[in-house]
Amino acid sequence: MPLMCALYWIQFMDKTTLGYASILGIQHATNLTTNELGTVFYLSYLLFEFPQNLALQKFPVAKWMSINIFVWAVALACHAACKSFTGLLVVRMLLGACEGSITAGFLIVSSMFYTRTEQTLRVGYWFLMNGAAQIIAGFISFGVLHINTKGFEPWQWLMIVTGVMTMILAISFWFLFPDSPTNAWFLTHDERAKAVQRIKENQTGVENKHFKMEQMIEALTDPKTWLFALFSALNNVSNSLTNQQSLIIASFGFSVLQTTLLSCVPGVLEIFTIFTGVQLAARWPNSRAYVGAMYFVPSWIGILLLNLLPWSNQAGLLVSQFLAETSTPGFVLSLSWLNNVTAGHTKRVVTNAIMLSAYCVGNAASPLMWKDQYKPRNHVPWAVIGATYVACPVLLLIIRAVLVRENRIRDAEPVHASEEYVIERITEDGKRVEANIDKEFLDLTDRQNRDFRYVL
Numbered sequence: 001m002p003l004m005c006a007l008y009w010i011q012f013m014d015k016t017t018l019g020y021a022s023i024l025g026i027q028h029a030t031n032l033t034t035n036e037l038g039t040v041f042y043l044s045y046l047l048f049e050f051p052q053n054l055a056l057q058k059f060p061v062a063k064w065m066s067i068n069i070f071v072w073a074v075a076l077a078c079h080a081a082c083k084s085f086t087g088l089l090v091v092r093m094l095l096g097a098c099e100g101s102i103t104a105g106f107l108i109v110s111s112m113f114y115t116r117t118e119q120t121l122r123v124g125y126w127f128l129m130n131g132a133a134q135i136i137a138g139f140i141s142f143g144v145l146h147i148n149t150k151g152f153e154p155w156q157w158l159m160i161v162t163g164v165m166t167m168i169l170a171i172s173f174w175f176l177f178p179d180s181p182t183n184a185w186f187l188t189h190d191e192r193a194k195a196v197q198r199i200k201e202n203q204t205g206v207e208n209k210h211f212k213m214e215q216m217i218e219a220l221t222d223p224k225t226w227l228f229a230l231f232s233a234l235n236n237v238s239n240s241l242t243n244q245q246s247l248i249i250a251s252f253g254f255s256v257l258q259t260t261l262l263s264c265v266p267g268v269l270e271i272f273t274i275f276t277g278v279q280l281a282a283r284w285p286n287s288r289a290y291v292g293a294m295y296f297v298p299s300w301i302g303i304l305l306l307n308l309l310p311w312s313n314q315a316g317l318l319v320s321q322f323l324a325e326t327s328t329p330g331f332v333l334s335l336s337w338l339n340n341v342t343a344g345h346t347k348r349v350v351t352n353a354i355m356l357s358a359y360c361v362g363n364a365a366s367p368l369m370w371k372d373q374y375k376p377r378n379h380v381p382w383a384v385i386g387a388t389y390v391a392c393p394v395l396l397l398i399i400r401a402v403l404v405r406e407n408r409i410r411d412a413e414p415v416h417a418s419e420e421y422v423i424e425r426i427t428e429d430g431k432r433v434e435a436n437i438d439k440e441f442l443d444l445t446d447r448q449n450r451d452f453r454y455v456l
C-alpha cells in the first residue's frame with residue numbers, strides 16, 4: 001500500500017508538471033499552449049490502454065509497471081531538453097502511453113489482495129494521493145522558482161527534479177512490489193495461503209494469465225460496462241482543470257508566487273473529500289451511488305457562483321473555483337465499484353480498459369474547450385462542466401438501479417444443491433490427478449456465477 005500511494009502521488013505530479021510549468025515559463029520558451037499537449041497526453045493514453053491491459057494480464061504486474069515507470073521517468077526528465085512543440089509532443093506521448101499501465105494495474109492488484117469493502121477504502125487511499133501531489137508539486141514549483149541558473153529556467157528544473165524522483169520509485173517498485181499474494185516477499189507461505197483465502201468472499205478468483213475470448217465478448221455486451229464508461233467520460237471532462245487551474249487562479253489577479261501557493265489548496269480539498277467519501281461508502285452499506293452523487297452538490301454551487309459573481313470579487317471567485325473541484329469521490333468510488341461488480345480475470349481486464357479509455361476520451365476532449373475567446377470568464381467551459389456534473393450523479397443512480405434489479409432476479413432463482421468443481425493438475429512426479437476446488441477460485445464471470453451478488 002505505501003508503494004501504491006507513493007506511485008500514484010508521483011504519477012499525478014508528473015502528469016500535472018505541464019500546468020505548473022505554464023506559469024514558470026514553458027509557454028514562452030517553447031511557443032505552445034497547455035491545451036495542445038494535454039490533449040496529446042490523453043490520446044496516447046487512449047491508444048495504449050488496451051495493449052497495456054493485455055500486457056498486465058500476460059506479464060507479471062509489478063515488473064510490467066516498473067518498466068513503464070522507468071520509461072516515464074526518462075521521458076519526464078527529457079522535457080527539460082525540449083525547445084519546441086515537436087520535442088514536447090514526443091515526450092508527452094511517451095508519458096501517456098506509460099501511464100496507461102498504472103491505474104489498471106492498481107485495480108488488478110487491489111482485487112487480488114483486498115475484500116470488496118477494503119477495495120473501496122484502498123482505492124480511495126491511493127487515489128487521494130493526487131491531492132498530495134498537487135500540494136507537493138506546488139511547493140516544488142515554488143522552490144524552483146527561486147533557482148537562478150543561467151541558461152536553465154525554473155520549468156526545466158521542475159522536470160529534472162520530478163524525473164529523478166520518478167526514477168528512484170521505478171527501481172523501488174521493481175524490487176519491492178509483489179505481483180500477487182502468492183509471491184509477496186513480505187508474507188510467509190502460511191500468510192500467502194491466508195491472503196488468498198480471505199478474498200474468497202469476492203468470488204472473483206485471484207489471477208489468470210489466459211485471455212478468454214468469451215469473457216471479452218461478455219464484457220462488451222454487458223450494459224453496466226458502458227454505463228460506467230459513459231460516467232467515466234463525462235466525469236473527466238472537468239479534469240482539464242488540472243492544467244488550467246493555475247492559469248485560472250492567475251487570471252483572478254494573483255501574482256505568480258501567490259498562484260503557485262494557492263494551487264495547493266485544491267489538493268487539500270481532494271484529500272479531504274476522497275477520504276470522507278470512501279469512509280462514508282464503507283461504513284454506510286450499499287451507498288456507493290448515493291455518496292458519489294452527494295459530492296457533486298458543492299461543485300454545482302461553485303460553478304454557479306463562478307458564472308454569477310462579479311469579476312471584481314477576487315476572494316469569492318477563488319472559493320468558487322475550489323468548490324467546483326469537490327466531485328472527485330464520485331469517480332474514485334466508480335473505479336472500485338466496477339472492480340467489485342465484475343468477475344472473471346479477462347472480463348475485468350477488458351472492463352477496466354474500457355472504463356479507462358472513456359476516462360481518456362473525456363480528458364482528451366476537455367482541454368479543447370478552453371479557448372482564448374472565452375476568457376476571462378470562461379462561461380462556455382464552465383457550462384459544459386456543469387452539464388456533465390448534472391448527468392454524472394444521474395448515471396450513478398441508474399447503475400445502482402440496474403444492479404438492484406439483477407440481484408432481485410438472482411434472489412428469485414431456485415437454489416441448487418452445491419456443485420462440485422474438479423480440476424486436473426500434475427503432481428511433482430508427473431502424474432495427472434483430479435482435485436476439488438471452491439467455485440470462488442474458478443475464473444467465472446459475474447454472469448456465469450449465479451451466486452454472485454452485486455454490491456451497491
